[in-house]
Amino acid sequence: MEQKHLLVIGNGMAGMACVDQILKRKKDFIITVLSEEPYYNYNRILLSSVLAGEKSLDEIYINSKEWYEQNGITLCLNAKAIDVNPEKKLVHTEDGRMFAYDLLLLATGSNPFIPPIEGGNKKGVFTFRNMADTENILAACETARHAVVIGGGLLGLEAARGISSKGVKVSVVHLMDRLMDVQLDEVGGQFLKREIEKLGIEVLLNKNTSKIMGHEQVEGVLFKDGQVVATDMVVIACGIRPNVELGKKAGLKVNRGIVVNDFMETSDPAIFAVGECVEHREKVYGLVAPLYDQGKVLAATITGDKGPLYEGSVLATKLKVMGIELFSAGDFKATEADKEVISYQDHSFGIYKKLVIFRETVIGAILIGDAADANRFLEMIRKRERITDNRQMLLFSKAPVVAGSPADVMSRPDTDTICGCIGVSKGQIVQAIRDQGLKSVSEVKACTKASSGCGTCTGLVQDILIAVAGVAFQEEKKDVLCACVPFPKEQIRLMIQTQKLASVQDVLDIYGNGTGCSYCKPALSFVLEEVLCGDHKEDRSARFINDRVHANIQRDGTFSVIPRMRGGVTSPEQLRKIADAAEKYKVPMVKVTGSQRIDLLGVKKEDLPKMWADLGMTSGHAYAKAVRMVKSCVGTDFCRYGTQNSIATGIKLEALLEGLYTPAKVKMGVVGCPRNCAEATVKDIGLVGIEGGWQVVIGGAAGKIVRAADILVTVKTTDEALEAALLFFQYYRENGEYLERSYDFVVRIGLEKIRRETVLASEETRKGLLERLARAKAKAVNPWDEAAKPVHPMQFKDFVLPKDAEALIGRGAL
Amino acid sequence: MSEPREIKWFRAAPLGSIPEKEGRRVQYGEHAAALFNLGREYLAVDNQCPHKGGPLADGIVAGKNVFCPLHNWKINLESGCALSGGEGQVKVYPVKIIDDFICIAFEEGGLGKENSAGPCQEKCDERL
Numbered sequence: 001m002e003q004k005h006l007l008v009i010g011n012g013m014a015g016m017a018c019v020d021q022i023l024k025r026k027k028d029f030i031i032t033v034l035s036e037e038p039y040y041n042y043n044r045i046l047l048s049s050v051l052a053g054e055k056s057l058d059e060i061y062i063n064s065k066e067w068y069e070q071n072g073i074t075l076c077l078n079a080k081a082i083d084v085n086p087e088k089k090l091v092h093t094e095d096g097r098m099f100a101y102d103l104l105l106l107a108t109g110s111n112p113f114i115p116p117i118e119g120g121n122k123k124g125v126f127t128f129r130n131m132a133d134t135e136n137i138l139a140a141c142e143t144a145r146h147a148v149v150i151g152g153g154l155l156g157l158e159a160a161r162g163i164s165s166k167g168v169k170v171s172v173v174h175l176m177d178r179l180m181d182v183q184l185d186e187v188g189g190q191f192l193k194r195e196i197e198k199l200g201i202e203v204l205l206n207k208n209t210s211k212i213m214g215h216e217q218v219e220g221v222l223f224k225d226g227q228v229v230a231t232d233m234v235v236i237a238c239g240i241r242p243n244v245e246l247g248k249k250a251g252l253k254v255n256r257g258i259v260v261n262d263f264m265e266t267s268d269p270a271i272f273a274v275g276e277c278v279e280h281r282e283k284v285y286g287l288v289a290p291l292y293d294q295g296k297v298l299a300a301t302i303t304g305d306k307g308p309l310y311e312g313s314v315l316a317t318k319l320k321v322m323g324i325e326l327f328s329a330g331d332f333k334a335t336e337a338d339k340e341v342i343s344y345q346d347h348s349f350g351i352y353k354k355l356v357i358f359r360e361t362v363i364g365a366i367l368i369g370d371a372a373d374a375n376r377f378l379e380m381i382r383k384r385e386r387i388t389d390n391r392q393m394l395l396f397s398k399a400p401v402v403a404g405s406p407a408d409v410m411s412r413p414d415t416d417t418i419c420g421c422i423g424v425s426k427g428q429i430v431q432a433i434r435d436q437g438l439k440s441v442s443e444v445k446a447c448t449k450a451s452s453g454c455g456t457c458t459g460l461v462q463d464i465l466i467a468v469a470g471v472a473f474q475e476e477k478k479d480v481l482c483a484c485v486p487f488p489k490e491q492i493r494l495m496i497q498t499q500k501l502a503s504v505q506d507v508l509d510i511y512g513n514g515t516g517c518s519y520c521k522p523a524l525s526f527v528l529e530e531v532l533c534g535d536h537k538e539d540r541s542a543r544f545i546n547d548r549v550h551a552n553i554q555r556d557g558t559f560s561v562i563p564r565m566r567g568g569v570t571s572p573e574q575l576r577k578i579a580d581a582a583e584k585y586k587v588p589m590v591k592v593t594g595s596q597r598i599d600l601l602g603v604k605k606e607d608l609p610k611m612w613a614d615l616g617m618t619s620g621h622a623y624a625k626a627v628r629m630v631k632s633c634v635g636t637d638f639c640r641y642g643t644q645n646s647i648a649t650g651i652k653l654e655a656l657l658e659g660l661y662t663p664a665k666v667k668m669g670v671v672g673c674p675r676n677c678a679e680a681t682v683k684d685i686g687l688v689g690i691e692g693g694w695q696v697v698i699g700g701a702a703g704k705i706v707r708a709a710d711i712l713v714t715v716k717t718t719d720e721a722l723e724a725a726l727l728f729f730q731y732y733r734e735n736g737e738y739l740e741r742s743y744d745f746v747v748r749i750g751l752e753k754i755r756r757e758t759v760l761a762s763e764e765t766r767k768g769l770l771e772r773l774a775r776a777k778a779k780a781v782n783p784w785d786e787a788a789k790p791v792h793p794m795q796f797k798d799f800v801l802p803k804d805a806e807a808l809i810g811r812g813a814l
Numbered sequence: 815m816s817e818p819r820e821i822k823w824f825r826a827a828p829l830g831s832i833p834e835k836e837g838r839r840v841q842y843g844e845h846a847a848a849l850f851n852l853g854r855e856y857l858a859v860d861n862q863c864p865h866k867g868g869p870l871a872d873g874i875v876a877g878k879n880v881f882c883p884l885h886n887w888k889i890n891l892e893s894g895c896a897l898s899g900g901e902g903q904v905k906v907y908p909v910k911i912i913d914d915f916i917c918i919a920f921e922e923g924g925l926g927k928e929n930s931a932g933p934c935q936e937k938c939d940e941r942l
Contacts, residue, residue: 484876514877515876515877515879516876517874517876517881517888518873518874518876518881518886518888521874521876522874539835540833540836541833541834541835541836541874541875542835542874543874544874544883545872545873545874545883548836548872553869553872553883553884555866555884557867557868557869557872792833793831794831794832794833794838797838798838798839798840798841798871799826799827799838799839799840799841799849800840800841800842801824801825801826801840801841801842801843803843805824805825805842807822807823807824808822808823808824808825808912808917809820809821809822809823810820810821810822810823810910810912810919811819811820811821
């Protein structure tokens with residue numbers, strides 16, 4: 001049999017998902033795809049994530065060059081189809097090429113709707129529909145200070161959040177009296193408005209844009225009511241219209257979209273259509289889930305397995321704006337009298353839940369603030385489940401066995417939909433994991449397509465995987481901070497910087513699982529403090545106990561106290577105070593440490609502030625990921641071999657850096673000659689005096705491993721040596737991973753690169769490092785000052801009840 | 815439940831005296847409980863980690879779990895079960911707010927119900 005030539009116009013999600021389904025049916029087609037855009041197939045839904053900096057452009061490709069090649073698909077990029085001749089079965093492209101077909105698949109998607117606004121062609125006016133738009137908007141954000149987004153629908157809000165995350169002030173203007181008026185009722189609109197405003201985005205409702213002002217470049221927007229908003233850029237996101245032009249040229253029946261029947265056939269037996277350009281039973285779908293359903297049916301029809309029917313989809317929407325949970329599905333309006341509403345509103349938590357009931361079944365839902373039950377309700381709507389039992393509890397899910405544990409999702413029935421975009425059930429995922437021995441989320445994604453749509457179900461997919469695969473489970477190789485906050489570390493720094501996330505809980509709520517763990521909470525505490533140069537919102541509950549009470553916890557729950565002794569130099573007065581304190585608080589052990597300091601071991605928590613007050617010394621930070629000490633040798637002051645003044649330099653270096661926090665502890669040493677009596681060459685930072693100058697050394701260690709430090713630079717003066725030390729110190733603070741010691745850091749980054757980016761960097765770069773260091777240093781305090789001003793009255797206290805404490809008597813159940 | 819019996823609720827701490835997502839040791843005679851403020855509720859377990867007796871009250875709270883400050887065992891505050899680090903379980907104490915006090919029924923402490931996640935589902939986390 002001769003192979004048929006299938007020509008696909010449109011390289012988008014719907015078209016390629018359909019082709020994927022066709023390939024699964026193993027029909028021997030010769031397939032050619034015409035793409036107007038110059039890119040391989042990418043996930044258009046994730047463009048808003050790219051705009052928000054949560055994903056890079058590279059990360060949103062769905063099918064690679066190899067996929068097309070392996071499946072024998074000819075992909076023509078930059079090939080815009082402009083005409084179809086259904087008699088001769090020919091398609092013409094803008095660049096004059098001609099393609100013959102046996103079967104034609106139109107997956108032309110939709111175009112942004114641009115309302116007739118005067119001045120819409122000015123520089124700085126964008127639509128938000130494809131990769132090029134996204135790149136243009138991102139570029140404009142670099143200089144813009146204010147942006148106006150016209151359109152308060154799904155896309156407009158996602159664009160607004162993305163632009164706002166770049167530090168640009170955003171106003172969203174909407175023609176209607178509420179945001180997302182297609183997906184929300186009035187109350188929902190009010191809840192959403194408040195949530196959007198909480199993100200620092202201005203919302204202007206009932207605004208009809210009449211003109212975009214400015215000469216060549218946008219300068220402002222004028223509304224019909226006469227109000228003017230000054231702005232540097234405008235994004236038009238007023239919805240989409242099916243792209244039906246080719247359908248019309250092919251002589252197909254076209255209303256709003258290209259009309260198809262339940263088999264996904266058009267009025268021409270050789271032409272099929274799928275996706276946003278299609279009208280089915282008078283409905284046009286602009287969301288991804290229905291497009292996949294259509295694709296499956298179309299694949300059957302076109303390969304000759306005609307039978308499966310597409311009977312329409314329940315419309316469901318999830319807003320993909322980090323920090324806002326919103327879900328809407330089905331008929332949520334309940335305008336007719338025979339429809340009932342069950343709803344719940346919690347204004348202080350911003351939670352709104354509404355179900356519309358018709359004849360004992362759920363037919364519509366809105367969830368704002370807590371959309372955890374979205375899939376459960378969608379399932380009920382799809383299956384038309386009766387709700388007779390337990391009606392009062394309908395809005396509230398059953399408490400999971402252990403919240404957030406894998407057992408939670410595993411307790412759901414196999415038929416439950418996990419991935420709403422693609423329509424993958426829990427049972428299918430479980431079976432795929434078992435049958436194919438899948439180990440990682442990306443394997444599950446490749447095999448079942450689950451989580452390849454909007455990606456919000458990735459966490460659930462992982463939970464299932466952990467439960468089913470057990471010990472075989474493999475975390476994604478991607479270098480993320482922690483399973484609780486699964487973003488690359490660099491990206492988290494960027495998000496904190498650009499989105500002004502101030503507290504650990506902010507980051508966990510918006511980008512993580514909300515709870516965190518003993519690794520990521522202290523890690524985020526450090527990153528927030530470092531990135532925001534001390535302007536973060538301190539949350540002590542996210543800190544390790546040592547950083548709450550500024551002492552080092554010991555195996556018996558007591559603490560050790562090490563006062564700062566700069567350069568390892570002390571005085572009789574200090575020693576007297578230390579001796580007095582040791583006696584007064586019955587310290588069981590006084591020990592000289594390896595860091596040229598004195599350690600008071602075995603101190604009770606409640607004694608800590610009193611002891612600090614008696615000592616009148618600064619914290620030595622011997623308990624923290626912070627600057628520990630600078631050891632020094634005697635140097636030119638007394639030593640007959642000394643070539644440099646190591647004591648004074650050591651004290652100075654310690655004073656310059658003390659009180660600053662670092663990815664891992666930083667120990668330093670300054671020695672006056674290469675005999676190295678204070679072991680500077682096995683310290684994180686060391687200064688080694690030589691005849692006529694200093695060697696500045698970094699990345700040394702004498703701990704679990706022993707590593708001789710590398711020479712960063714050799715300089716003549718003490719000031720130069722100190723500056724080099726400071727440059728490396730700040731560079732390590734900004735680029736080191738939490739808990740990564742300098743000796744691992746130096747190996748990971750490479751000495752040459754470190755040199756290039758610190759001591760050999762441009763003056764501007766060096767100045768930047770030193771300025772940020774100075775800003776952080778200006779905010780640094782002596783934590784032991786909390787003895788007088790505790791952050792909480794119970795900071796150092798526990799509760800001890802007297803032996804004869806009186807109890808209240810209760811009866812019956814606990 | 816058969817006959818209603820007397821339960822002694824001891825005033826452990828005034829409401830508001832424990833910072834959110836932190837714990838404090840509450841000592842009463844032989845009993846040493848770790849009482850946690852989880853924002854919307856208070857939970858109490860025995861203060862001694864089943865591993866080496868570390869003071870759980872000083873641990874980092876994550877959801878309804880606490881990480882022991884000594885060797886990072888993860889203890890569930892509802893069941894008392896160790897979820898990572900090793901196997902073990904600590905007593906859980908009933909907690910109730912009466913008037914302006916968080917009260918603990920020290921004499922009613924016992925092993926909580928093991929959760930279905932099992933005693934040691936996750937791998938030991940030795941990062942700290």
